[in-house]
Amino acid sequence: MIDTAVHASHGGESRAMAYFRERAKWRWPEVALWVAAFALAFVLPRHALLFNEIVIWALFALSLDIVLGYAGIVSLGHGAFFGLGAYVAGLLAKAGAGAGLLSDPTFGLLASAIVCGIVGYITSFLVLRGADLTRLMVTLGVALIFGELANRMAWLTGGADGLQGVMPGKILGVVEFNFMHPEYAYLYSLSVLFVLFIVARKVIHSPFGVSLRAIKGNALRAGAIGINVNRRLNGAYTMGAAYAGVAGALLAQTTAFVSLDVLDFHRSADVMLIVIFGGVGTLYGAIVGAAAFKVLYDLLAAATPQYWPFWLGLILVLLVLFVRGGIMGLLTSVYARLTGKGDAA
Amino acid sequence: MSEARSDSVLATRNLVRRFGGIVATNDVTFSLPSGARHALIGPNGAGKTTFVNLLSGVLSPTSGQVFLGGQDVSAWPVYRRARAGLSRTFQINQLFADFTPLETIGLALSEAHAEGAEFWRRAGTSRAVVDEAVAILEQLDLGDVMERRVGSLPYGKQRLLEIAIAVAPRPKVLLLDEPAAGVPEGEREQILEIIEALPKEMALVLIEHDMDLVFRFAKTISVLVQGALFVEGPASEVARDPRVRQVYLGESEVEHHLGAPQGAGKGGAA
Amino acid sequence: MLTVLFDGIAYGMLLFVLAVGLSVTLGLMNFINLAHGAFAMAGGYIAVVLMQRFDLSLFWGLPIAFVVTAAAGAFLERTLYVHLYDKPHLEQVMFTIGLVFMSVAGVDYFMGASPQIVNVPKSLEGNLDLGGFALNKYRLFVIVFCALLTIALQLGLSKTRFGSRLRAAVDDARVARGLGINVTTIFALTFAFGSGLAGLGGALGSAIFSLDPQFPLKFMIYFLVVIAVGGTTTITGPFFASILLGVADVAGKYYTPTIGGHQIQIGGFVIYTIMVLVLIFRPQGLFGRAPGK
Numbered sequence: 018m019i020d021t022a023v024h025a026s027h028g029g030e031s032r033a034m035a036y037f038r039e040r041a042k043w044r045w046p047e048v049a050l051w052v053a054a055f056a057l058a059f060v061l062p063r064h065a066l067l068f069n070e071i072v073i074w075a076l077f078a079l080s081l082d083i084v085l086g087y088a089g090i091v092s093l094g095h096g097a098f099f100g101l102g103a104y105v106a107g108l109l110a111k112a113g114a115g116a117g118l119l120s121d122p123t124f125g126l127l128a129s130a131i132v133c134g135i136v137g138y139i140t141s142f143l144v145l146r147g148a149d150l151t152r153l154m155v156t157l158g159v160a161l162i163f164g165e166l167a168n169r170m171a172w173l174t175g176g177a178d179g180l181q182g183v184m185p186g187k188i189l190g191v192v193e194f195n196f197m198h199p200e201y202a203y204l205y206s207l208s209v210l211f212v213l214f215i216v217a218r219k220v221i222h223s224p225f226g227v228s229l230r231a232i233k234g235n236a237l238r239a240g241a242i243g244i245n246v247n248r249r250l251n252g253a254y255t256m257g258a259a260y261a262g263v264a265g266a267l268l269a270q271t272t273a274f275v276s277l278d279v280l281d282f283h284r285s286a287d288v289m290l291i292v293i294f295g296g297v298g299t300l301y302g303a304i305v306g307a308a309a310f311k312v313l314y315d316l317l318a319a320a321t322p323q324y325w326p327f328w329l330g331l332i333l334v335l336l337v338l339f340v341r342g343g344i345m346g347l348l349t350s351v352y353a354r355l356t357g358k359g360d361a362a
Numbered sequence: 363m364s365e366a367r368s369d370s371v372l373a374t375r376n377l378v379r380r381f382g383g384i385v386a387t388n389d390v391t392f393s394l395p396s397g398a399r400h401a402l403i404g405p406n407g408a409g410k411t412t413f414v415n416l417l418s419g420v421l422s423p424t425s426g427q428v429f430l431g432g433q434d435v436s437a438w439p440v441y442r443r444a445r446a447g448l449s450r451t452f453q454i455n456q457l458f459a460d461f462t463p464l465e466t467i468g469l470a471l472s473e474a475h476a477e478g479a480e481f482w483r484r485a486g487t488s489r490a491v492v493d494e495a496v497a498i499l500e501q502l503d504l505g506d507v508m509e510r511r512v513g514s515l516p517y518g519k520q521r522l523l524e525i526a527i528a529v530a531p532r533p534k535v536l537l538l539d540e541p542a543a544g545v546p547e548g549e550r551e552q553i554l555e556i557i558e559a560l561p562k563e564m565a566l567v568l569i570e571h572d573m574d575l576v577f578r579f580a581k582t583i584s585v586l587v588q589g590a591l592f593v594e595g596p597a598s599e600v601a602r603d604p605r606v607r608q609v610y611l612g613e614s615e616v617e618h619h620l621g622a623p624q625g626a627g628k629g630g631a632a
Numbered sequence: 633m634l635t636v637l638f639d640g641i642a643y644g645m646l647l648f649v650l651a652v653g654l655s656v657t658l659g660l661m662n663f664i665n666l667a668h669g670a671f672a673m674a675g676g677y678i679a680v681v682l683m684q685r686f687d688l689s690l691f692w693g694l695p696i697a698f699v700v701t702a703a704a705g706a707f708l709e710r711t712l713y714v715h716l717y718d719k720p721h722l723e724q725v726m727f728t729i730g731l732v733f734m735s736v737a738g739v740d741y742f743m744g745a746s747p748q749i750v751n752v753p754k755s756l757e758g759n760l761d762l763g764g765f766a767l768n769k770y771r772l773f774v775i776v777f778c779a780l781l782t783i784a785l786q787l788g789l790s791k792t793r794f795g796s797r798l799r800a801a802v803d804d805a806r807v808a809r810g811l812g813i814n815v816t817t818i819f820a821l822t823f824a825f826g827s828g829l830a831g832l833g834g835a836l837g838s839a840i841f842s843l844d845p846q847f848p849l850k851f852m853i854y855f856l857v858v859i860a861v862g863g864t865t866t867i868t869g870p871f872f873a874s875i876l877l878g879v880a881d882v883a884g885k886y887y888t889p890t891i892g893g894h895q896i897q898i899g900g901f902v903i904y905t906i907m908v909l910v911l912i913f914r915p916q917g918l919f920g921r922a923p924g925k
Contacts, residue, residue: 033464033486033492033493033495033496033508034486034487034489034492036464036486036509037468037484037485037486037487037492038484038486040486041484041486085722091721091722091725093725143908143911143912146911146912147911149664149721150658150664150721150856150859150860151860151911153664153721153725153856154856154857154860154907154911155908155911155912157853157856158857158904158905158907158908158911159908161853161904162901162904162905162908165901165904169901219481219482219484220481220482222484222485223480223481223482223483223484223485224469224472224473224477224478224479224480224481224483224485225478225479225480225481226481226485227465227468227469227472227485228469228473228478228479230458230460230461231458231461231469234458234459234460234461235456235457235458235459237420237452237456238452238456238457238458238527240439240440240441240444241418241440241441241444241449241450241452241456242444242469242470242473242474242527242531243441243444243445243473243474243478243531244441244473244478245441245442246441248479249479252481282849286729289726290726293722293726297722323740324737324740324741325737326733326734326736326737327733327734327736327737327738327741329730329733330729330730330731330732330733330734330735330736330737331730331734332730333726333727333729333730333733334727334730334731334734336726336730337716337719337723337726337727337730338715338727
C-alpha cells in the first residue's frame with residue numbers, strides 16, 4: 018500500500034518542494050533590515066558606538082537563541098562563553114602587540130570561536146544530563162566558576178582592573194581600527210554578525226536544524242523516529258558557545274579592553290531577556306530584541322538610574338503574562354495579516 | 363511460538379521490569395515472526411504499555427533481554443532501535459505540534475535515509491524524500507492538510523499522522539498502541555483499513571482494548587495479565603479459551619466477543 | 633576548626649529553613665520560583681523594621697515575619713503564580729526573576745541600599761562557655777531553633793494526614809488527584825507555609841548575614857544549589873545538602889591553603905564546584921530520586 022511507484026498527483030510533488038523552498042526564502046523585510054543596518058554606518062556615524070554595542074548584543078543573543086530557541090536548553094550561564102571569547106581575543110591582541118597574525122582581529126575571532134566551541138562541546142555533556150532545573154544549575158554553576166577563575170587568575174586576566182594593553186591589529190592585515198571613526202568598528206562587527214547570521218540561517222533550515230526544532234517540540238517522538246537527541250543537542254550547544262565567543266571577541270576588539278564584568282551573571286540574565294523580548298526561536302528576534310533592549314535601557318537608565326532594575330523586572334513580568342512570542346511574534350502576525358497568509362505554519 | 367526463533371524479528375527472553383515493589387512485567391518470553399499480525403490484550407493494569415515501552419526502549423529491563431532481528435538490543439536507547447527498524451505509535455499522539463504533516467514525514471524520512479544530521483543543505487531539496495513524503499501522506503488521507511500546522515488538525519487526522527510517521531521509514535516491526543483510541547466513530551473504519559493494508563512483510567503488534575479491531579485483524583494473540591503472559595496462540599484458540607473469559611469477567615464489552623465455540627470474527631457471540 | 637564547624641552548621645541550618653519551602657514547591661508543582669529569596673528578604677526587613685521602629689525584640693519579630701510572609705505568599709500564589717503552572721520553565725524563570733528585580737528595587741527605594749545593622753537580642757549576646765569552647769549564643773540559638781523546626785517538619789510530614797497527602801502529591805500529582813486529594817489546596821497551603829519559613833529564616837538570619845536589597849540575588853544561588861544537590865523529593869535531602877553547603881562555605885572563607893607559594897582564596901568557588909561535580913555524577917542530586925528509566 019505504501020508504494021511510491023504510484024504517483025497520485027504529479028503536481029503535488031513539485032508543489033511540495035516549492036513549499037520548502039518558499040519557507041526558507043529571503044523576504045523583503047529581511048533584506049531591508051540588513052541594507053538599513055549597513056547604511057546606518059554612513060547615515061548616522063555619530064551613533065556608531067551605540068550601534069556597535071547593539072550588534073555585539075545581537076550576536077550574543079543569536080548564540081543564545083540557537084541554544085534556547087532551537088535546542089530548547091535553558092541556560093542561565095551563557096555569558097561564560099561570551100567572557101571566555103572576550104579574554105581569548107583580548108589576550109591574543111595583547112600578545113601580538115598590534116602586529117602580526119596574533120593581533121589580526123579575524124584570527125582572534127577564529128581562535129575565540131574554536132576555544133569556546135571546544136569548551137562548549139565538553140560542557141554540553143554535563144548540561145544534557147538531568148532535567149530543566151539541573152541544567153539551569155549546571156549552566157549557572159559553570160558560568161560562576163569561570164567568573165571566579167577569572168578573578169583569581171588576575172595575573173592573566175588583569176583581575177578587577179581589566180585586561181590592559183589590548184591592541185587589535187589590522188583586519189586581515191589591511192583595514193585598521195580608527196577610534197576617530199567608530200563606524201569602522203561598527204561595520205566590522207556588523208559584517209561578522211551578517212556572515213554568522215547567514216550561516217545560522219542555513220543551519221536552521223537544514224535537516225539538522227529541523228531535527229532540533231523537532232527535539233524541542235517533542236523529544237520523545239524525535240527519539241522514536243531515530244534521532245540521536247543528545248548528539249544533536251551537543252552540536253547545537255557547541256555552535257551556540259562558539260557564536261557567543263565570537264561576540265565576546267568583538268567586544269574585546271572593538272573596545273580594546275576586557276574587564277571582569279564580561280563574566281557577570283547580569284550578562285547572562287540580560288541576554289536571556291533580550292531573546293525572550295525579541296522572540297525565542299526566530300533568529301531575528303535576537304537582533305530586534307537587542308536593539309529594543311539597548312534603546313529601552315538607555316532611556317530608562319537615564320530617567321531613573323538607581324531603580325532601573327524595577328522596570329526591567331516589570332518588563333519581564335509583563336512579557337511572560339501577556340506577550341506570546343515577543344516582538345517577532347507580534348511582527349509576524351502583523352505581516353501575516355498584511356500579506357493574507359492564513360494558517361500555514 | 364514462545365521460544366525465540368531464528369526468524370523472529372522481535373523477541374524477548376525472561377523480560378522483567380520492576381518499579382519499586384511492583385512487578386510490572388513478569389518474566390515474559392515472546393517471539394514475533396516476520397509478517398506477524400499479532401495482538402496484545404489484557405485487562406486494565408496488565409502491563410501492556412510497560413511491555414511496549416520495554417520493547418521500544420523507553421524503559422530498560424530490570425532483567426531479561428530484548429532482541430531485534432536476533433540481536434540483543436536490551437541496552438540500546440530508543441533512537442538506535444528505531445534506526446534498526448522498530449517503529450511505534452503512542453497511545454496519546456506524540457507529534458510535533460508546530461510542524462506541518464509534510465515537514466513531519468519529511469523529517470522521518472530524511473532520518474531513515476541517514477540524512478538527518480546534514481546541517482548545510484536546505485531541508486526539502488532531496489527530491490526522493492519529498493516525493494516519498496507526499497505519497498505517504500496522500501495514501502493516508504492527509505494530502506489535503508499536509509501544509510497545515512499539526513496542532514490545528516482535527517484529532518482523527520492527527521491519529522492518521524501518528525500512524526504515518528511510524529510507517530514512513532518502512533520499519534520491520536511496528537508496534538501500534540491503541541491506534542483507534544479516541545477516534546470518532548465515523549473515522550475508525552479508515553484507520554482499520556489502513557492497518558489492514560500495511561505491507562505483508564511488516565510484523566505488527568497491536569495493543570488494544572477494542573475487540574472488534576483485535577479479532578478483525580489479529581492472527582495470533584497474547585494475553586497479558588498482571589505483567590505475565592497468560593495465554594498465547596492463534597486468535598481463534600485464544601477466543602475460545604475459558605481462562606481468558608474469566609480474566610475478562612465483568613468486562614462485558616470483551617466477553618461479548620469471547621466464548622462462542624465458532625471462534626473469532628466480527629460475528630462472534632454478537 | 634570547631635568554630636568553623638559550629639558556624640557552618642548554624643549557617644547550614646539557616647539555609648535549610650530558607651530553602652526548604654522552595655524545594656517542596658518545586659517537587660510538588662514543578663514550578664521554579666526564583667523569587668523565593670524575596671520572601672526571605674521581606675522577613676528580614678520586617679524583623680528589622682519591628683526592631684527599629686517599634687522596639688520589638690527579635691522574639692516577636694520571628695513569628696510576625698513568618699505570618700506576614702506566609703500571607704504574602706498565599707496572596708501571590710493565588711493571584712499570579714497560579715497562571716504560570718502550565719507555562720514552560722523558561723517563562724517561570726523569567727517571571728520570577730522579574731519579580732525579584734522589582735522587589736530588590738522596591739526595597740532599595742524604601743529602605744535604602746546599605747546593609748541593615750541588626751543587633752541580637754540582649755539575652756543572646758555573647759558566648760556560652762561549654763567545656764572550654766566558646767560557643768556564640770545566638771548561633772547556638774539558631775541551631776537549636778532550626779533543629780526543632782526541622783524535626784517538627786519531618787514529623788508533620790510523616791505523621792499527619794496533611795503530610796501524607798503532601799507526600800503523595802509530590803510523588804505523583806496525577807495519581808493523587810485521582811485518589812481524591814485536593815492538590816491545588818495542598819499546594820497553596822504548602823507554598824504559603826514555605827514562604828513563611830523563608831521569611832522566618834530571613835528574620836532569624838538577619839543578625840548573621842548582611843541584609844541588603846541584593847539579598848535575593850546573592851542567596852538565590854545558594855538555595856538552588858541546596859535543591860540541586862539535595863533533591864526535591866524529601867526534606868532530609870535538602871537538610872543534609874544545606875549543612876554540607878554551610879560548612880563548605882564557612883570553611884572556604886576561613887581556610888586559605890598555600891599552593892605553590894600562592895595563597896589561594898577559596899570562597900564561593902567551593903560551592904559552585906561541588907555543585908557542578910555533584911550534578912555531573914548524579915543529575916538528580918545527592919539525595920534525589922533517580923530519573924525513571
